[in-house]
Amino acid sequence: MDFKRLDRGEIIATVGGIVLGISLILDWFTLGNKNALLNGCHGPSSHCSGWHSLSIIRFLLLLAAVAPLILAWIIVRGHALSWPRGELTAVTALAALTFVIFRGLIDKPGTPPGEISIDYGWYVALVGGLLILTGSIWRSRESAAKRKPPGVL
Numbered sequence: 001m002d003f004k005r006l007d008r009g010e011i012i013a014t015v016g017g018i019v020l021g022i023s024l025i026l027d028w029f030t031l032g033n034k035n036a037l038l039n040g041c042h043g044p045s046s047h048c049s050g051w052h053s054l055s056i057i058r059f060l061l062l063l064a065a066v067a068p069l070i071l072a073w074i075i076v077r078g079h080a081l082s083w084p085r086g087e088l089t090a091v092t093a094l095a096a097l098t099f100v101i102f103r104g105l106i107d108k109p110g111t112p113p114g115e116i117s118i119d120y121g122w123y124v125a126l127v128g129g130l131l132i133l134t135g136s137i138w139r140s141r142e143s144a145a146k147r148k149p150p151g152v153l
Contacts, residue, residue, distance in 0.1 A: 001076050009139030010075060013068035013089055016131025020096065021065035023128055024050040024058060026121030029110065038110030050121050053109055057099050061125070064096035068132055086139030093133035100125045 006014075027047035029038055036043035038053050051058050067089050074081065103109060104122045 002078065003076055005075050005078065006072055007139060009086060009135045009137075010068070010072050011135070012138065013086070013093075013132045013135025014072045016093075016128045016133075016135055017065045017068040018128075019131060020061060020125055020128030023121050023125035024054075024061060024065075026050065026124055027119040028104070028121040028125070029053050029108070030117050030119045031110070032115035032117065035112065036110060036115040038116060041110075043115065047119055048110075050125060054103060057103060060099060061096055064092045064132070065128070067092040068135065084140055086136040089136035090133060090140060093129055093136055097126070097129040097133065100129055 026049060028050040029041075029048045031038060031041060031043035031046050031048065034042075034044045038048045039055065041048035041052060050061070054061070071085065071089050075085065100122065104118045104126070107113075108116045108118075110116045
């Protein structure tokens with residue numbers, strides 16, 4: 001195992017995966033009044049973590065958080081990849097960011113949606129997803145094949 005094989009992009013993506021994984025146990029939503037209900041969390045003025053408030057998406061976010069760690073493990077072990085490093089991690093980061101933004105801004109879980117607001121854990125998940133995306137794009141740019149301009153043989 002050679003940790004010197006990891007470059008800056010993989011380290012950034014790995015830190016983002018850890019941050020995204022930790023965000024699932026933090027408070028994602030705040031319930032406003034006594035009628036607010038979110039997967040077992042009841043208002044008023046209570047908080048609900050990402051793990052308790054998201055049903056299926058929590059497992060998808062957990063997989064997206066583990067993806068950069070798996071890539072780092074593959075690189076440290078020296079295994080060959082059949083795809084450019086960082087591309088699959090970028091795809092999982094985009095999926096995770098889509099889930100986070102959708103559940104936080106577009107379609108908040110629970111009822112009534114007007115009484116449920118996002119909390120600091122959602123922002124931590126957003127930062128984690130952006131770190132994974134930044135690190136994976138950085139890495140895929142470095143490992144991509146160099147292309148020649150048009151007209152050059």
